[in-house]
Amino acid sequence: MNRFLIATDAWQPQVNGVVRTLSSLCDQLRDRGAEVRVVSPLDFRTVACPTYPEIRLALASADRLGQIIDEFQPTAIHIATEGPVGLAARRAALRSGRRFTTSFHTRFPEYLRKRAPIPESLTYGFLRRFHAPASACLVPTESMRRKLVDLGFRNLVTWTRGVDRRQFHPAEPIALNLPGPIFLTVSRIAPEKNIEAFLDLDLPGSKLVVGDGPMLPELMRRYPHVHFAGAQTGEALARYYASADVFVFPSKTDTFGIVLIEALACGVPVAAYPEPGPIDVIAGSNAGRISTDLREACLAALSLQRSDALERSKAYSWEACADVFLQTSLEAQAEPALRLAS
Template sequence: MHIAIATDAWFPQVNGVVTCYQHLIAELSKQHTVSVITPDDFHTIPNPLYPEIRISVVTRRSIAKKMDLINPDAIHIATEGTIGLAARSYCLKNKKRFTTAYHTRFPEYLNELMFIPTFIGYAICKWFHSQADTMMVSTESLATELEIKGFNNTSIFPKGVNPELFKNYKTESNTYKRPIFLYVGRVSKEKNIEDFLQLDLPGTKVVIGDGPLRTSLQDKFPDVEFLGYKFGPDLALAYTNADVFVFPSLTDTFGMVMLEALACGTPIAAYPVRGPIEVIGDSEVGILSRDLRQACLDAINIKGDICKRHAKKFTWKESAENFVKNLNI
């Protein structure tokens, strides 16, 4: 089967959506042909809120030319950006079936960043996804939540974890005072990172990632180690060296960085909200509490072996199988 995936999120962006499709496409390509329509295919301009994220300038003619050249058996629209909108328009005009995915809580993000009421954001999302054969979501509980809000075409598309992270990376000696509390992700308002940075914790706080708040937060929290982006073995080593992975977000639909931390044997401290609940469940690999500081302190005692065992339950093979099933071709 030839699958076309249209996505506004792509390299060099660093986020969970890009990571998801990177590993999904690698798994799908073992049995199928996959063509990806990305910002690399178009002229782009900087996003006013996040200059490192480029907005693609897409016309109906340009997306049609690419789709007609690919001539796929299935079309999946990964994001609600300009590429996603153009791909959706193409499918509706040409009576092509398509699927979409709900990766990001845009209504909450728009409310947090631009003060747009969430009901408006959800109305936009329902308009975007309603014409799809199915809207893929990470978990059953997220599907139930969205169905209550009026989304009636959900299906489950579970996420996996990079198997390379299961390698036994040796912890390196460093000058950081232990315990080490680690955050990995975008340094931005919607990630609620400041809740973590302002905690009174022993040892060292380490932040891996970048974003619009990095400079101001570095000035505000001079004792925090901001290391920028890390990838591959360097990132896995950072996970392994940490004593606790802290996930302060209140809005993520899943949170793949938590799986990556667990795969490296690092327990989780987070709030008891949708993303962490989905990843941790009723296991003993993390502490979920409204008191994030206490969660961080309690998580130190969790053994790394049980974290690794839990992470191995999430595979990209299973994810790809569900994805293909949801295409319903």
């Protein structure tokens, strides 16, 4: 039996794309008979993240991670994030000479620049060093892989994302009683998501925002004519997607954006900027429109067919995501030697 240890700073009860990806991956691995041990902030004492208290930072140590690794004896180690848990797992793996893979989920340099005047080159230098000793670094899209190659990253493998079609599919719209057309975004309500770029657009009909986060009270005050539905999950979330005419993805810091394919799976065309994620999912299809002018993309997406959006979503599955992970993780174990790095 294969045994996978996944070290991550992002885990339940957080709700974001990283958690959704790792949760779905764990389900797939267990369905295939593997044993999975997730090491997360739940295994340690935590403190609130500065400027973002909803996120808890683990007081993790390499000694404790080493103990967990020795007890579990994994076939493969995957380090999913570059936070305290990821750093401790990396240190423990290097100490013991164990091979490991990593993944690149978040464009932290762009994220941090939204919150503080930290040069992107400095943060990318840290990330490049973090991922350097990994046998492989899994990245969500081909466009993101090319960007990281240009920044000096190596051993990159494109790792797809998926959608749960049992939950996300064309559904009965919610009776919102809003003037149409309805433009929807689903997002964490935080500075790095660039939601104001959507809310500031001059669009016909109504704007609808689903999600929660630190900026929600402020945006509700500033945009009284926008309908804020708060956080939604399960069938309710699928019905909110189905209620929209266009799904708007204003983020410029995501590496993929799982909400993109959730919207497509519900039959909703997408409007987005030409960034990693939208470029890979939407470009060259009739499932959405991409433009540096987000308003132009929104209006153009109104004329698209919902059937084309639904068809495009079929290119993505959690089964394929797990296939890439398994192949990459097991191939890493066959390498002749671990490249040592501090």
